[in-house]
Amino acid sequence: GNSVTQMEGPVTLSEEAFLTINCTYTATGYPSLFWYVQYPGEGLQLLLKATKADDKGSNKGFEATYRKETTSFHLEKGSVQVSDSAVYFCALSGGSYIPTFGRGTSLIVHP
Amino acid sequence: DTAVSQTPKYLVTQMGNDKSIKCEQNLGHDTMYWYKQDSKKFLKIMFSYNNKELIINETVPNRFSPKSPDKAHLNLHINSLELGDSAVYFCASSQMDTNSPLHFGNGTRLTVT
Numbered sequence: 149g150n151s152v153t154q155m156e157g158p159v160t161l162s163e164e165a166f167l168t169i170n171c172t173y174t175a176t177g178y179p180s181l182f183w184y185v186q187y188p189g190e191g192l193q194l195l196l197k198a199t200k201a202d203d204k205g206s207n208k209g210f211e212a213t214y215r216k217e218t219t220s221f222h223l224e225k226g227s228v229q230v231s232d233s234a235v236y237f238c239a240l241s242g243g244s245y246i247p248t249f250g251r252g253t254s255l256i257v258h259p
Numbered sequence: 260d261t262a263v264s265q266t267p268k269y270l271v272t273q274m275g276n277d278k279s280i281k282c283e284q285n286l287g288h289d290t291m292y293w294y295k296q297d298s299k300k301f302l303k304i305m306f307s308y309n310n311k312e313l314i315i316n317e318t319v320p321n322r323f324s325p326k327s328p329d330k331a332h333l334n335l336h337i338n339s340l341e342l343g344d345s346a347v348y349f350c351a352s353s354q355m356d357t358n359s360p361l362h363f364g365n366g367t368r369l370t371v372t
Contacts, residue, residue: 165350176365180358186300191263191363213368235300239361246307247353247361248293252300 150175154205154250161228161257169223171212171238172235180242181205181214181221186235195223195236199235233257262286265350265364272340273372280335280367282350290314291333292351292361293325302349308333311353337369345371 155170173181180199184192196205201216208226217255235254241247263284271276280303284291292315293305307315308327322338333350347368 167361182360183361184363189365191351191365192302192361193362193363196271197358197360226264237302238354241361242354243356247351248304249302 150240150245150248152238152240152248152250154236154253155250157235157254159253159255161255163257164227164258165257166234167223167225167228167255169236169249169255170252171199171223173219173220173221173238173240175219175240175245177243178216179240179245181200182239182241183210183212183221183223184237184239186237186251192237201240220234223239228257230257230259251259261362263350263352263362265348265367267370268365269370271370271372272362274340274342277336277346278310278340278369280336280348280350280358280369282333282364283361284350284352286352286362288352288354288359288362289330290326290353290355291330291332292353293335294349294351294364296347296349297326298346306333306335340369340371342371345369 182197183195196207198205198214202212238250292307306325311327336341349363353359
């Protein structure tokens with residue numbers, strides 16, 4: 149079946165550091181790929197998405213590129229802020245795909 | 260206006276009781292979902308309805324029964340609650356097309372004592 153694997157956390161960074169959270173997926177065909185963010189006590193919110201190979205999704209300084217050849221969708225941000233501290237989920241869905249989430253990666257940013 | 264709303268936000272109950280969680284979305288979406296999030300933040304899909312019809316029913320004990328009276332509502336009823344049912348339950352909705360993301364409610368934290 150389809151699956152999403154993302155790096156285990158927590159990821160702990162200082163403010164203004166560079167962030168990478170790795171995500172790879174297994175699926176037949178070409179699902180759409182998403183990153184969601186979850187702040188404490190809240191539901192998941194869409195952060196960015198990409199719908200086909202080589203697409204780059206971006207939002208609030210975060211970026212991820214849909215790499216079909218490596219089945220990856222790594223999340224990056226050039227300079228993190230304390231307010232970025234949250235849990236980040238990589239996911240695939242679309243069409244006949246059951247929306248499937250990775251295990252989540254907790255990000256902690258220190259001042 | 261809240262797009263996906265769940266009630267209650269917190270639910271504390273004893274083993275063996277029966278409880279319900281309600282979910283409503285005002286986005287006009289045709290597909291709704293229930294997810295269970297455990298203490299390690301792992302999200303597991305439980306059910307999905309499309310236009311009031313059940314389309315996804317993962318391996319969930321039959322003590323859990325979803326009900327969709329219309330496409331804007333998807334409720335979850337749980338019978339004979341067990342300690343292991345303690346988790347955060349999220350309702351979500353989406354349009355049934357390739358690019359549509361899920362919109363989540365803020366969750367219901369269920370604690371079974």
